Amino acid sequence: MRLKQINLAGFKSFVDPTHIPVPGQLVGVVGPNGCGKSNIIDAVRWVLGETSAKHLRGATMQDVLFNGSGDRKPVNRATVELVFDNTLGKAAGQWSSYAEISVKRMLERDGDSSYYINNVHVRRRDVADIFLGTGLGSRAYAIIEQGMISRVIEAKPEELRIFLEEAAGVSKYRERRRETELRLRDTRENLARVEDIRQELDKQLTHLQGQAEVATRYHALQAEVAGTQHLLWFARRQESAATRNRHAREIERLGNELEAETAHLRDAERRLEDLRNQHYRAGDEVHAAQGALYETNAEIARLEQQVTHIRENRGRVEQQIGSIGGQLGSAEAQLGQSQVSLTEWREEHARAQAKVGTCEARIVAERAKLPVAEEAWRGTSTRRDELQLAMGRAEQSRQVEQTKLNHASQVLERLSVRNARLYEEQGSLEKPDTGALAALQEQIFAVDRELTVRRAALTDKERELPELERELEQRTAAVDQAVQGVTAIEARVEALRQLQEKLAHGSDIEGWIAAHGLDGAARLWQGISIDAGYEDALEAVLRERLNAVTLDSLDACAKWTDAPPGKLAVVEVRGGSAGSAAPVPARAMPLTRFVTCRDPGLAPALADWLHGAFVVEDLAAGLALRAELAPGAMLVTRDGYLFTRHSLTFHAPDSELHGVLSRQREIETLDVEVVGRRQVIDALRAAAEEQAERIVSEKAALSALRVEVTGLQHKHHALQVESVRLTEQTQRLTQRGEQIAAELAEIAEQMSAEARHREEAAANLARFGEEAGGFARELETALELHRRAQAELDQQREIAQQAERELQEAVFQAKTSSNKIAEVERTIAAAGDAIERLRQTLATEEEALSRLDESPWQSQLQIALSLRGTKEQALAQARDALEATEAQLKEVEQERMAAEQKLGPLRDRINEVKLKEQEARINEEQYAQQLAEAGADEAALAQALEKGTRSGSLQSEINRLNEEIRSLGAVNLAALEELEAARERKTYLDAQFADLTSAMATLEDAIRRIDRETRERLQSTFDEVNAHFATMFPALFGGGNAKLLLTGEEILDCGIQVIAQPPGKKNSSIHLLSGGEKALTAMALVFSIFKLNPAPFCMLDEVDAPLDDHNTGRFCELVKKMAEHSQFVFISHNKITMELANQLLGITMQEPGVSRVVAVDIEAAMKLTEEAA
Structure with missing residues (x-):
């Protein structure tokens, strides 16, 4: 793939849609500092899947969004798109058939991030999969940004191995291995869960088996109970019908007796009603006589109460008159005492007023003396403070000089000790052993040669062994397939033989045939x-x-x-x-x-x-x-x-004899075929065993060779470590000698300076000591004057305060006497009012006593007593008549109650019999309903009862069966269904367990195969990169040597250490190199990886910054050669590097905060220059 174009919109400073063409192999990006050039590198890294804001020079991922400027608002979406030319079809996976591939990433401000390939929404992982093993990725070696050169060369050994893995193309292997490990872990977890379930299910099956047996017995007992219960219901229904008929006859007889007794009761009730009317009339007469007597008694009680009330009131009034006289005497005595106390308090008040005037005059005189004493005290305080401040400054200066003096002495002492120690160390430094280092290098070279030979042999063996194992697997599979074929044929033969045998001896007539021999x-x-x-x-x-x-x-x-x-x-x-x-x-x-x-x-x-x-x-x-x-x-x-x-x-x-002849012929044919196939199986097994023995032999040889290679690796590594140690020791001894000499010279200068500082501090210490002594003497005099002034001021303040306290006491005494005078005057007025009220009350009570007389009430009482005797005689006559009527009424009532008592038992007996009859009828209906609901055969039940079956024995049988059912305990009625379901589940789990075990073995084999392939690739890549690094480093430096070392024995997890020594230097560590040397070393390493596995393009961000012009020229020559296989997009401020580019892209920021692109074609510019010339 080749990068054709980069499209940006809203990403950092590229707010407007920006198209950056990448037409050639060498494209340079130039522009002033801060114009946004490095944002192009960040955009490419971001679209390739970078998720760390730190690696994009931001704090959060939202920092890649344009955040606004002085004239523009922030945007809510950032988009970056890379367009690739894939005409050669080198893209991985399903995208290899596309001539052009577009990879785009989009981020919203709300944090939603999306990836697209050819405008198809994909996952971040899908984007990473396209570039696996190509050197491209969010943190791969093909994108070298600012500061990455130093991070590459100073990276940890484990971090350097990541670049090697990317170059070897094992990233996809690691991803596959990680996925396989995840699947293996899930498989193991599933296997453990299945095994736990199987074990639990075994326990459950054992438990359910017992429960199923109990459930079967339970169902049998329940069926037996149901049959016996039906017979019991039928017998009890018959018994209930007989009981119902017997109770009906009893109810009819008791009803006749009840009617006769009821007639006798009605006659007694009629006579009782007449007597009750007579009793009511006699009772009214008694009530009337008794009412009259009650009225007379009430009048007598009222008159007696009135006489008693008059007597009580007279005694109470006489007692109150005596009490009022005593109170009147006490009030007159208190009035006299209050008048005497008033005279005394008025004299006390006059004396207090005179003392208040005297105290006020004294306070004015004493307060006038305070300002003079206070002014004298302030003068002495000011002088004391000035002297204390001066003495403190002098003492502080003295302490500072004392500290300087002590510090200088301590520093001189430490420098002396350090000086002596350095001289001692300088004399004990060892001489570097250059001969041992040269001999060690020769041993390393010899071991390296031998290790190369052994590794080649090991590679050949490891290459041959999988072929032998695959051949063995094929032969073993052929044996298994042949055995399966024979097994199927034998099963077919056995089935046919059994069918033939069944025809020969399976008919109904076989018994007769056997009987006749x-x-x-x-x-x-x-x-x-x-x-x-x-x-x-x-x-x-x-x-x-x-x-x-x-x-x-x-x-x-x-x-x-x-x-x-x-x-x-x-x-x-x-x-x-x-x-x-x-x-x-x-x-x-x-x-x-x-x-x-x-x-x-x-x-x-x-x-x-x-x-x-x-x-x-x-x-x-x-x-x-x-x-x-x-x-x-x-x-x-x-x-x-x-x-x-x-x-x-x-x-x-x-x-059933149909086909018997064809089956017999087929049996004979198949027997012959089985014999032939058995011979083939024996031959295949022999070949497989021979192959297995060969593999065992080869594995033993391979193991021995691996042990030998491992030993050589250990020896080689130990020799390299020893070489590095001797080299570092030699350099360390040399550097330490130079450091000791420099430190001794520095110590001599420091000791001279500290001696001068100590002398100056001693002189200043004496001077500041004399000044502090003078200030101390003056301060002592000032403190004595201040103490005297303070004593005089305190004495004058005490005199003034004493005068104020005396004034306060005189004022308080005057106020107290005034309050007492007012209080005594109020007491005298209250005593006069009380005496007047008591005299009025005494007159009122004497008048009330004269009105209390009981003679009229005594006459009325005697008249009422004589009238009460007459009314008592009338009441006695009425009560005698009432008692006679009550006697007759009681006699008739007893007769009625006797009749009624006879009716009660009869009614109770009738009700009792009716309840029993109703109970029998309900039982009969209930048993009939239960029999109907159960669908019982009543005819069969009737026959069973005719044989002498009784309900008692039936109930005993039911009780026995129920007791047996109860003895079964808790019964799981669904045990049979659960047992069947558990067995089906057990079969399924057994099959799943076998599948999981097979899958786990397959995954473990896959991991071993991935590790083997990864190890081979990494080792091969390491050797090639090391070779390229050893040749490319001298090309960039004009000499010197460099190499890569493995820090461990297992290449899959060990680190990589860089050893680089520029011409004329024997540095022991790469960290001792200068910035430019580190940059060239990192470039040599990165370009060595590129030479092995060229990435589609490489981006360099000011990697030439630390280089001088001479090294920049070498760098440009190397980049030009590498450009034959990969595109290079580089950012630079160096004119020499700019001349390398076929196209130059200028980045400007004319508008603050907004980056724009200006393209410049160097070749066209050169032609225009030549034509103008």
């Missing part, structure tokens, strides 16, 4: 054979006689006392001549010509049976020749149609 005798069809195609003809003629029993002599039949139960023919096996032959019609053949007797003794009997039987070709020939038949002769076609002179019988295979 004929079971060992052969049958007729076993002793004859018929030509192919004539079986139906012979079967039609002989019919059941084909299965005739052979005997040595028919005389044995005379001993048989009974005839066989069916048709049976017996044939005598005895030598002799056949009878005369019947005349043969024209165009017919005797049937005997097509029959062969294995036992000659059967020939006479067979000749008799087939006498006069002739074979014709078809139905038409039979119809034409039947007139020529002699009496008793017949014609038969191959299809079995029989002709006599006057009849035609159509043949149909209605007998």
